[in-house]
Amino acid sequence: AQTVTQSQPEMSVQEAETVTLSCTYDTSENNYYLFWYKQPPSRQMILVIRQEAYKQQNATENRFSVNFQKAAKSFSLKISDSQLGDTAMYFCAFMKLQGGSEKLVFGKGTKLTVNP
Amino acid sequence: DAGITQSPRHKVTETGTPVTLRCHQTENHRYMYWYRQDPGHGLRLIHYSYGVKDTDKGEVSDGYSVSRSKTEDFLLTLESATSSQTSVYFCAIKATRVQGPGNTIYFGEGSWLTVV
Numbered sequence: 001a002q003t004v005t006q007s008q009p010e011m012s013v014q015e016a017e018t019v020t021l022s023c024t025y026d027t028s029e030n031n032y033y034l035f036w037y038k039q040p041p042s043r044q045m046i047l048v049i050r051q052e053a054y055k056q057q058n059a060t061e062n063r064f065s066v067n068f069q070k071a072a073k074s075f076s077l078k079i080s081d082s083q084l085g086d087t088a089m090y091f092c093a094f095m096k097l098q099g100g101s102e103k104l105v106f107g108k109g110t111k112l113t114v115n116p
Numbered sequence: 117d118a119g120i121t122q123s124p125r126h127k128v129t130e131t132g133t134p135v136t137l138r139c140h141q142t143e144n145h146r147y148m149y150w151y152r153q154d155p156g157h158g159l160r161l162i163h164y165s166y167g168v169k170d171t172d173k174g175e176v177s178d179g180y181s182v183s184r185s186k187t188e189d190f191l192l193t194l195e196s197a198t199s200s201q202t203s204v205y206f207c208a209i210k211a212t213r214v215q216g217p218g219n220t221i222y223f224g225e226g227s228w229l230t231v232v
Contacts, residue, residue, distance in 0.1 A: 033219055035220075037223075043226050044223070045208075045226075047220065050220055091158060095221070101147075101166055102219055103149065103161055103164060103174065104149075104159070104208075105161075106158040106160070108157065108158040109158055
């Protein structure tokens, strides 16, 4: 079974600075996707960024980028120019490709606080 | 917005009573999921569906049943609610490449259930 580990339960960063959230995963699969979801205090689960394992290029979405190290099974999220609205729980998730019955496996999350 | 509506959004119920949560989607998604979120556990899969009348168990399915009699609705039932089922429940869908980034899961806004 796949597992996802987020080793930082809580982190904080000053507004406008850069922060990196860590995620490692364990799998023997070769075809999979990795995701970062953001959960603000409203508890809505918002997709931040998505990475396909067969793509070597790291995904980016505006201020959000990932460092995907497939051999090391590492998938960290970098938030640049942090904003107060980035304060949220961040969840790393893994999805194995299995012919349609794909399911997400989540880490336990990192609580990020952006300080003014 | 993946066109997902959960109801009820908040419910308080007594131990031993049956409870049904409804997930309604308007975009003809084939795959639908129910997750629960608890402190210290992240999100865990309860059940999922890969088509009308086609469902399967997730990692925490004990005490829950599901039904999908039509594409747009996926119902989660607690046959006899217990205090351990107090949680936030999220419905989700998997988008296809036609609907957006393929193999990406989007979430509803969540249903808060308290069992007293």
